[in-house]
Amino acid sequence: MGALDGIRVLSFNHFLSGPAAAQHLGDIGADVITVEPLGGAFQRNWAVANRFVDDTSVNHITTGRNKRSIAVDLKSPEGIATVKRLIETADVVMENFRPGTLDKLGLSEAEMRKVNPRIIYATTTGYGVDGPYAKRPGQDVLLQAMTGLAAHTGSMESGPVAVGSVPIDHHAAALTVAGIIAALFERERTGKARRVDVNMLQAAMDLQGESITAWMNGADRAGPRGEDGMANWFSPAPYGIYAAKDGHVMISMSTPPQLAGALELPALAELSADEGFSKRGEISRMVAEGMARLSLDEAVAKLTEAGVWHEVVQDYDGLKSNPQVDHLAAFTETPSAGGTPLVMLSHPVRYDGETPPVRLAPPALGGQSREVLAEAGLSADEIDRLIAEGVIVQSDKMRG
Numbered sequence: 001m002g003a004l005d006g007i008r009v010l011s012f013n014h015f016l017s018g019p020a021a022a023q024h025l026g027d028i029g030a031d032v033i034t035v036e037p038l039g040g041a042f043q044r045n046w047a048v049a050n051r052f053v054d055d056t057s058v059n060h061i062t063t064g065r066n067k068r069s070i071a072v073d074l075k076s077p078e079g080i081a082t083v084k085r086l087i088e089t090a091d092v093v094m095e096n097f098r099p100g101t102l103d104k105l106g107l108s109e110a111e112m113r114k115v116n117p118r119i120i121y122a123t124t125t126g127y128g129v130d131g132p133y134a135k136r137p138g139q140d141v142l143l144q145a146m147t148g149l150a151a152h153t154g155s156m157e158s159g160p161v162a163v164g165s166v167p168i169d170h171h172a173a174a175l176t177v178a179g180i181i182a183a184l185f186e187r188e189r190t191g192k193a194r195r196v197d198v199n200m201l202q203a204a205m206d207l208q209g210e211s212i213t214a215w216m217n218g219a220d221r222a223g224p225r226g227e228d229g230m231a232n233w234f235s236p237a238p239y240g241i242y243a244a245k246d247g248h249v250m251i252s253m254s255t256p257p258q259l260a261g262a263l264e265l266p267a268l269a270e271l272s273a274d275e276g277f278s279k280r281g282e283i284s285r286m287v288a289e290g291m292a293r294l295s296l297d298e299a300v301a302k303l304t305e306a307g308v309w310h311e312v313v314q315d316y317d318g319l320k321s322n323p324q325v326d327h328l329a330a331f332t333e334t335p336s337a338g339g340t341p342l343v344m345l346s347h348p349v350r351y352d353g354e355t356p357p358v359r360l361a362p363p364a365l366g367g368q369s370r371e372v373l374a375e376a377g378l379s380a381d382e383i384d385r386l387i388a389e390g391v392i393v394q395s396d397k398m399r400g
Helices: 017-027 058-063 077-087 109-115 140-146 167-190 200-207 209-216 256-262 266-270 280-292 296-305 323-328 369-375 380-388
Strands: 008-012 031-036 067-072 092-095 120-125 195-199 240-244 247-251 310-312 331-335 341-345
Touching (some): 008 017, 017 058, 017 067, 017 167, 031 077, 058 341, 067 077, 092 167, 109 120, 140 167, 140 200, 167 195, 167 200, 195 200, 200 209, 240 280, 240 296, 247 296, 256 266, 256 280, 256 296, 266 280, 296 310, 369 380
Parallel strands (some): 008 031, 031 067, 092 120
Antiparallel strands (some): 240 247, 247 310, 331 341
């Protein structure tokens, strides 16, 4: 049983934030039907690092599980009429196109509500559904630049740095899920069916809530980034990545006296915790010198003994041997149609100590078109005609 058993979601999403949000809903029980164009949604045909596993895009592996796929010609009147039949049966309609895209196809929110006034209509956009930036392309790294995330990442010495993943997309997805569940809960209590709007601009700002709030309220700063090895502009030293002889260690919130003994730096013993703020650069430089004299194993042993919060800097390969990752079963594998394992991140929330299962592997394009339309009340003859006329695709073999 899942929390959203019995809830049907139509997902008109593409690329990452929208499909990721829909996947979260599918993980917790919703019947998610992804409505794709005849050639497939973007994330099915394009892959980060250009990586496909048995013709399945890693982007589709990232966001495609626990969904059914129907492929429809949304540019044909019959395709739109068919989609409206699906809307009649839906609880939630999701989309993350630029504002107005579905309106041009005859699928505006108003048109959908004529068909089904009880739907929760959820949008995930770059900058909001209206306003001066509404039609701009909303892409993660562009939002990193606009919202200060890039300006506040890196060092004062090296300049701004983009975060090496796409945190804004993923945070926007999480906010979309939260908004939809809140709207569903309200609808069950009051009968009111709301529109849920999430935008990546505010998602990016929300990600930086602590530092933006400090900055806007006059916190002392020399610049937007850390200096002398500090990870940021607002934390007490030492707080950042420090190089040992054969690797790097992240040192978190620790006082100068704690580091004094661990790194044989007696000058640090004379400094108070408050001076971690006022003498950031001086402390950070001393810690860097102390760490540079040690091997990684030596540094870890000394920091551990002194009770200093720290962690060795690792890449993704380190996750494979991480015992806590293994304990949490944070990776899930399911076979592709060709038998090759597809490695996915598991749903990140546990319920009574259990992770929701993968009920459906990322589907082939239109893999469930026939069954979805039958559930919506179309006859076998109607479905056969739509397939024969190219309005609908039913396939288990097209690129996944």
